[in-house]
Amino acid sequence: MVRDEKSGASFMTPLVTIQNLDKAFPGVQALRKAHFELLPGEVHALMGENGAGKSTLMKILAGIYRKDSGGIRIRGVPVDVATPRAAQELGISIIHQELNLMNDLTAAQNIFIGREPKRALGLLLDEEALNRAAAEIFERMHLKIDPRVEVGKLTVAKQQMVEIAKALSFRSQVLIMDEPTAALNNAEIAELFAIIRKLRAKGVGIVYISHKMDELKEISDRITVMRDGETVGTVPTASTSVDAIISMMVGRSLTETKTEVPDLSSHDIVLEVRNLHRHNVIRDVSFKLRKGEILGFAGLMGAGRTEVARAIFGADPLDGGEIIVRGKHVTISSPQDAVRLGIGYLSEDRKRFGLATGMDVASNIVMPCLSRFLAIGIFLKGRAIRETARSYIKQLRIKTPSDTQEARLLSGGNQQKVVIAKWLARDCEILFFDEPTRGIDVGAKNEIYKLLNALAAQGRAIVMISSELPEILRMSHRIAVMCEGRLTGELPAEGATQEAIMRLATQRHSLTADTLTMATREPTT
Amino acid sequence: QDTYIPLISKGFQHQFWQAVKAGAEQAAKDYNVRITFEGPDSETMVDKQIDMLSAALAKNPKAIGFAALDSQAAIPLLRKAQAAKIPVVAFDSGVDSDIPVTTATTNNLAAAALAADKMAEMIGGEGDVALVVHDQTSRTGIDRRDGFVNRIKEKYPKINIVSVQYGSGDHLKSTEITKSILQANPRLKGIFGANEGSAIGVVNGAKEMNRKIVIIGYDSGKQQKQAIQEGIMAGAITQNPLGIGYKTVEAAVKALKGEKLEKVIDTGFFYYDKSNMSDPKITAVLYD
Amino acid sequence: MTTIAEQDARTTIKAVIFSQGAWQKVLAFASLIALMVVFSIASENFLQRDNLIGILQATAVNGVLAVAATFVIITGGIDLSVGTLMTFCAVIAGVVLTYWGLPMPVGIIAAIAAGAFCGSISGVLIAKMRIPPFIATLGMMMLLKGLALVISGTRPIYFNDTPGFPMISQESVIGAIFPFLPVPNGVLILFLVAIASSLVLTHTALGRYTFALGSNEEAVRLSGVNTDFWKIIVYSVSGGICGIAGLIIASRLNSAQPALGQGYELDAIAAVVIGGTSLSGGRGTILGTIIGALIISVLTNGLRILSVAQEWQTVVTGAIIILAVYADILRRKS
Amino acid sequence: MTTIAEQDARTTIKAVIFSQGAWQKVLAFASLIALMVVFSIASENFLQRDNLIGILQATAVNGVLAVAATFVIITGGIDLSVGTLMTFCAVIAGVVLTYWGLPMPVGIIAAIAAGAFCGSISGVLIAKMRIPPFIATLGMMMLLKGLALVISGTRPIYFNDTPGFPMISQESVIGAIFPFLPVPNGVLILFLVAIASSLVLTHTALGRYTFALGSNEEAVRLSGVNTDFWKIIVYSVSGGICGIAGLIIASRLNSAQPALGQGYELDAIAAVVIGGTSLSGGRGTILGTIIGALIISVLTNGLRILSVAQEWQTVVTGAIIILAVYADILRRKS
Ligand SMILES: Nc1ncnc2c1ncn2[C@@H]1O[C@H](COP(=O)(O)OP(=O)(O)OP(=O)(O)O)[C@@H](O)[C@H]1O
Ligand SMILES: Nc1ncnc2c1ncn2[C@@H]1O[C@H](COP(=O)(O)OP(=O)(O)OP(=O)(O)O)[C@@H](O)[C@H]1O
Numbered sequence A: 001m002v003r004d005e006k007s008g009a010s011f012m013t014p015l016v017t018i019q020n021l022d023k024a025f026p027g028v029q030a031l032r033k034a035h036f037e038l039l040p041g042e043v044h045a046l047m048g049e050n051g052a053g054k055s056t057l058m059k060i061l062a063g064i065y066r067k068d069s070g071g072i073r074i075r076g077v078p079v080d081v082a083t084p085r086a087a088q089e090l091g092i093s094i095i096h097q098e099l100n101l102m103n104d105l106t107a108a109q110n111i112f113i114g115r116e117p118k119r120a121l122g123l124l125l126d127e128e129a130l131n132r133a134a135a136e137i138f139e140r141m142h143l144k145i146d147p148r149v150e151v152g153k154l155t156v157a158k159q160q161m162v163e164i165a166k167a168l169s170f171r172s173q174v175l176i177m178d179e180p181t182a183a184l185n186n187a188e189i190a191e192l193f194a195i196i197r198k199l200r201a202k203g204v205g206i207v208y209i210s211h212k213m214d215e216l217k218e219i220s221d222r223i224t225v226m227r228d229g230e231t232v233g234t235v236p237t238a239s240t241s242v243d244a245i246i247s248m249m250v251g252r253s254l255t256e257t258k259t260e261v262p263d264l265s266s267h268d269i270v271l272e273v274r275n276l277h278r279h280n281v282i283r284d285v286s287f288k289l290r291k292g293e294i295l296g297f298a299g300l301m302g303a304g305r306t307e308v309a310r311a312i313f314g315a316d317p318l319d320g321g322e323i324i325v326r327g328k329h330v331t332i333s334s335p336q337d338a339v340r341l342g343i344g345y346l347s348e349d350r351k352r353f354g355l356a357t358g359m360d361v362a363s364n365i366v367m368p369c370l371s372r373f374l375a376i377g378i379f380l381k382g383r384a385i386r387e388t389a390r391s392y393i394k395q396l397r398i399k400t401p402s403d404t405q406e407a408r409l410l411s412g413g414n415q416q417k418v419v420i421a422k423w424l425a426r427d428c429e430i431l432f433f434d435e436p437t438r439g440i441d442v443g444a445k446n447e448i449y450k451l452l453n454a455l456a457a458q459g460r461a462i463v464m465i466s467s468e469l470p471e472i473l474r475m476s477h478r479i480a481v482m483c484e485g486r487l488t489g490e491l492p493a494e495g496a497t498q499e500a501i502m503r504l505a506t507q508r509h510s511l512t513a514d515t516l517t518m519a520t521r522e523p524t525t
Numbered sequence B: 001q002d003t004y005i006p007l008i009s010k011g012f013q014h015q016f017w018q019a020v021k022a023g024a025e026q027a028a029k030d031y032n033v034r035i036t037f038e039g040p041d042s043e044t045m046v047d048k049q050i051d052m053l054s055a056a057l058a059k060n061p062k063a064i065g066f067a068a069l070d071s072q073a074a075i076p077l078l079r080k081a082q083a084a085k086i087p088v089v090a091f092d093s094g095v096d097s098d099i100p101v102t103t104a105t106t107n108n109l110a111a112a113a114l115a116a117d118k119m120a121e122m123i124g125g126e127g128d129v130a131l132v133v134h135d136q137t138s139r140t141g142i143d144r145r146d147g148f149v150n151r152i153k154e155k156y157p158k159i160n161i162v163s164v165q166y167g168s169g170d171h172l173k174s175t176e177i178t179k180s181i182l183q184a185n186p187r188l189k190g191i192f193g194a195n196e197g198s199a200i201g202v203v204n205g206a207k208e209m210n211r212k213i214v215i216i217g218y219d220s221g222k223q224q225k226q227a228i229q230e231g232i233m234a235g236a237i238t239q240n241p242l243g244i245g246y247k248t249v250e251a252a253v254k255a256l257k258g259e260k261l262e263k264v265i266d267t268g269f270f271y272y273d274k275s276n277m278s279d280p281k282i283t284a285v286l287y288d
Numbered sequence C, D: 001m002t003t004i005a006e007q008d009a010r011t012t013i014k015a016v017i018f019s020q021g022a023w024q025k026v027l028a029f030a031s032l033i034a035l036m037v038v039f040s041i042a043s044e045n046f047l048q049r050d051n052l053i054g055i056l057q058a059t060a061v062n063g064v065l066a067v068a069a070t071f072v073i074i075t076g077g078i079d080l081s082v083g084t085l086m087t088f089c090a091v092i093a094g095v096v097l098t099y100w101g102l103p104m105p106v107g108i109i110a111a112i113a114a115g116a117f118c119g120s121i122s123g124v125l126i127a128k129m130r131i132p133p134f135i136a137t138l139g140m141m142m143l144l145k146g147l148a149l150v151i152s153g154t155r156p157i158y159f160n161d162t163p164g165f166p167m168i169s170q171e172s173v174i175g176a177i178f179p180f181l182p183v184p185n186g187v188l189i190l191f192l193v194a195i196a197s198s199l200v201l202t203h204t205a206l207g208r209y210t211f212a213l214g215s216n217e218e219a220v221r222l223s224g225v226n227t228d229f230w231k232i233i234v235y236s237v238s239g240g241i242c243g244i245a246g247l248i249i250a251s252r253l254n255s256a257q258p259a260l261g262q263g264y265e266l267d268a269i270a271a272v273v274i275g276g277t278s279l280s281g282g283r284g285t286i287l288g289t290i291i292g293a294l295i296i297s298v299l300t301n302g303l304r305i306l307s308v309a310q311e312w313q314t315v316v317t318g319a320i321i322i323l324a325v326y327a328d329i330l331r332r333k334s
């Protein structure tokens, strides 16, 4: 640091220089002569379609994958980043796209794994110092997380914040963030950006991967675009436009249009829930859903939207409430019941709840509707399965070498598309999409929007849960807003604004017993 | 010159079978033949023994020694041996068939009955006794249990058998079993341990509980001999394992020479205690 | 000059030979073949017809048990009760045939049904009561071990009154047709069970769900599949196959030996894993399992044929099991 | 009227008593206490001091093995070799003390070192060669079983020349101080091992990594921790503890019995799981393991005291193992 301030020359030496990097996976050339450069004190966005090779490039830099060929230099010095530990020692830390946490350990233990403070001659762990240090980091991030809570018990959003806290705790010179905001709401994103700006001011170089265009405009200094494992080019953010970047990414330009809200008042009500209740997470939720409607569910992290969807879908038990499907009262005690009634649920955590990651793409796509592909109710119709799978691979442009590729080997966004294909194949009449575009590139996002519209036009009823307000505003016919397990309001799509939604999303009812303890639980005691 | 005779026994890790093996090896040396000695891990593994017999037959043996875990199960293979003109010598316990040219065996029933007599004598013909047996289903386990139990029932109406438990011949397990039996029966007068591991377990258990009871053991081994010396164990039945092994090989050699053999070679059993332990006739059949 | 069609054909053949898939399949046999080569060099007695048939016959029971275990292991579970369940089913057959004197088909059906029933109990314990498979089947192992003794009255039950019974595994239908190939029926049954199971795993809904359960059970449940039901079915099928193993062993010994069975589960699981099925679930093949079972049998037989001292046999077997799995891991990597 | 301070104190006490944590801890004992109540009603001989001490003594070997297994199971692995490793270590002690005639401390160190060494081999097989723990330790189980026989010459080794040896597990240091409490040293060792292990698991880096490995090994690796190294250490520690178990059993029997040991692993694992440690790793406690081991001992002892027929003992034990784990699952749910 001191040296950096003294000599302006060394200040301009790039922190990271990557040249001609190649990396092949079985069946995929993930990187071809990729190059990349990161300066101190810049936020460098890395963009590209799903499967472009962004994560792979960064994982090589972070010592997780070995490169096939090519060179990496840190401050001009050629290095070999063989292990994550080596990367840490070179001052590189990474926030992974997928959560990488030890669910049975506490938040503090996760953050400091491998770097635990010791006492008694280094023999025993100093748990107090550990919790204190974690609490400090959380405080800096304005986060209300108890350092002693088991990470597995946190919501995805909070887990993501723990990951960010962990990366920050290294105080690295190079910080890689692979889609850090995919699970975060606006307030948290703002918090994160404040932190990023502080780090930038201190001369830290930040690689920022995201599919959210508006974020990039706001936070990044330069943008590098990748396509099919190659670096297309690097441009300063200030002198470029979103459209220009998109055409660099996909090789063509895309147009966004606001969905026309059709008149649905004459349509049948296909789903109605009344007074849904589930201990502490869902409180008295009632809403109606019409044929052909897209109902947007907005809210802050932990508002209970996922819980509502899961409860209706039968994934979690309910404590009370009625569910009426197509005018009939029904009891849904398992996802099987729900699927039988024509209800589908696309989960927000594809790795844990969406995919059989060890199985091939085709098997995953036909999983909910396997009974359609059986001869005499027993034998699989292999060819029909593959044809169906291929048609969805084509329709959704899933990037995979074949339908027999294991799902875990696809890039994050393409995995998400497989999950969508699953529910399309099942042909459900009522669909819950929980964060359907999380981690998906703009091109694919547009396709999914088109798809949602097409599904609605076909007469399907859709609940779209999303934490991205522009998406909610753009797609919904009607907007429901949740806060603390309650439905705090419904807005018609016309005239709805981000401000109106946020007002409802923060309309806290009262400080009930459990929220009180949550809010006042001091991190350090 | 290479006369090969495989012996398939019921076990191999137990000291009793090791002694049988030693006897067989002695005979092999004396008669200049080659033997191998094999047995399954436990006396329940009937099919494993059959596989061993099958592999032994594949080695083109001149004769075979066989201690059947279940004689019926082995009959198809024994027929095969017969067809190939390979004489079979049964040892330890008989094979219910006329295929074996002879059987070198101990009468376990009679031996255990002798143990019962000794027990009755020492506890004064009345009171509670118990048995710690190694196995519930194997021939030796059943014979020793039944030999003892039946003799008590027939001859000593005032003796009450309060418990029969099985410890797989595992020293530790038998120790724990003995302790439970002693705990449950404060007036217990004696325990019969039906093989080496069981007998040692009974000795350990009684020692740990600090209880003076009459212990009758079976087979020998260093610890059992020592317990008898020290007076903790009253006495024990010993078979003649070295003799069984020796006679088996000897009979096989004789059969190969075409000599006529008796249908049964009784290798005998003995009761030994402090008084006759140093008798050369006894020391000859004991092993460490 | 060659025609294009010819060139095409050549490329295809080359592609087939050098394709990963084909090599993988050949290499899977590598450990087995290596073992056989070593033993045939070391002893002339090894490669004799009768001994090879003996090896096959020795594989029959463990092979069938291993097939049963394969189903469960692919779901990510484990079954420690296969050995004692086999015994239990053999005893059931004994009770039905010998004690009750019913005709043979009834005994066969009873044994298989008993197996499927006990399997379904394990399945319910695991799927409905959420008891970890290791514990549920450990408990079942002990329970069945005890029950086999109770039902049989701690005595072997002989099948002398059912003259056809030894036929199930001892006689040779194949040998009757091809006299030079007296492969006992037990081996035939093993192969039939293996083929049927392989078919079930690769070509039926049950098979698909078996793999899916092992891959990500929660995702499958959220796809609207009744995972509990399918899990119970998998354990039942596995139990039914154990019933078949019970019949083979009872027929081979012409008796139901009630104390036998414990310890057999380890051999079966070893065969499954040597065969490349992952204990964490989601992947596995029956062919692999059969190769695994053969490796164990060849090893046991070969060491016996070489008259290796018994304690060393144990040492070598332990080492080879580790090596075989390691070889498989290396093969997959490359 | 009460002061605010008094009210506060009351609330705190109430909070402590009714807090989940406290109840959970009491309820963990529920199965154990229920069993003990049943047996004391059924037999007056059960609840006597000597019998209770006997139960503790019977727990010593299995308890120590279960503690060893706990480490491995928390990492998400499994160790089938604990039983035969124990035997192997006992034989090593026998060789060092009786065959070589070295002084007792050398024998003790040799046994524990042998255990740690063999454990580290399992660790290398699993961590470096990526052999699944089930297979690596199954192989080691057989290997060690064979080696114990080879080294001892298939004969028990007696410790008659080392007069202090029986003291390790039989005599009672506590009894010498408190004559009414003649708890044998073996039990004392069990508790010392348990306390030390508990400390290691909760307060040292090794413990932290043990849990972390079982929770998400990949995440730990990506955090820059040398997961292979720590896994090897965990298996070594577990092996060393098996060495201690070897000393306890050898001292109790005053001999190293080379044929013993197989089957002990299942009891040990059962104790661990009954004690609430998850077989999928990441969670577990030594206290739970000790309770689990006690449940098994109480059950075995009680059934024997009641002279329940052996076959029924097995049935009941199997059923109770399942029930105990189920009770634990229900407790956690509520
Ligand atoms: N471990 C792996 N094995 C095989 N193929 C892989 C592996 N990891 C990535 N790939 C492939 O490499 C390519 C690049 O993937 P990468 O994860 O770097 O994409 P990405 O740009 O991060 O996409 P996304 O925006 O969807 O996260 C993809 O085709 C992917 O399927
Ligand atoms: N596994 C869990 N254990 C405890 N509480 C949980 C768990 N999962 C969710 N919750 C709680 O349930 C409530 C609702 O969470 P939910 O995930 O439904 O919110 P959401 O509106 O979907 O937000 P998100 O944007 O995070 O998906 C929150 O208070 C959260 O803390």
Ligand SMILES: [Mg+2]
Pocket (backbone or CB within 6 Å): A054, A055, A056, A097, A178, A411, A412
């Ligand atoms: Mg990525």
Ligand SMILES: [Mg+2]
Pocket (backbone or CB within 6 Å): A305, A306, A307, A348, A434
């Ligand atoms: Mg959510």
